[in-house]
Amino acid sequence: MKARVIVTLKSAVLDPQGKAIEGALRSLGVSGVQSVRQGKVFDVELAGNDRASAEGALKEACDKLLANTVIETYKVEFAE
């Protein structure tokens, strides 16, 4: 089973990297971009096909390592 974990900064946390990317897009003349926030994507392959145990494992992975919940939030998407 394949899943994608998306980790993003909480909305209250400043994202200087996202701001810099936003500025770079503006200077490249890409129009219509209002704001950019940078995050991380983890593509994870899981053994077995049990969705519930996969969700449990990924939650543990996020809470223990993949996200720092002081500043970040995460969500998990499963491939169809």
Place this chain on the structure above:
Amino acid sequence: MKPAVILFPGSNREQDAVRALKIVGGAKPQVVWHADHELPQGTDLVVLPGGFSYGDYLRCGAIAARANIMDAVRAHAAKGGLVLGICNGFQILCEAGLLPGVLVRNARLRFVCREVLLRVERADTPFTKAYRKGDLIRIPVAHGEGNYTADEATIARLESEGRVAFRYARRDGQIDETDGPNGAINGIAGIYSEKFNVLGMMPHPENYIEAEIGPTDGRGLFESLAGALKAA
């Protein structure tokens, strides 16, 4: 004192820490590999040195914070043992939950490598007895992710409990919030744990200890530790 300096893959200031502990503290520090499960018998000070553990992959200090030896460091701290984290060591302490908050990318996105002025916020801890409260000391910084932040409640608690160890200051002693090296909230350069036995700081006191090379304002920290641990 019997210090243990923890070595992670990618640490690079461990010998600077060892040198300062030897020269100023008169100690014989042991360097301990991250994969070990136990600290050497009788360890009374754990130092997490600067560097780029695990190449700063994922988040600075994130992977090192989950290393085997960190369980022993946690147990040491829980018993009241002293722990000093410098630079990457501070990032590791935050990731390990031994200190609150987190160090994020410098506000101006640049790696900052220069001398800063620090204001010593209190001189009654095992780390700062050799200074006086309000002293301005010259200490170098070298980091890209030293922008300390935490939620409002945590900051309020740190401030009300007097747990800020050092702040980036200007020459007049005022706090350098706009012009500090990294944008840290309230100019925070270092913080203590609840029981004041764990200190994390971004600046490198271990690099300012020898008059032959430069300023010696970092000596006070190691003199304080040596004094605090002499009786032990």
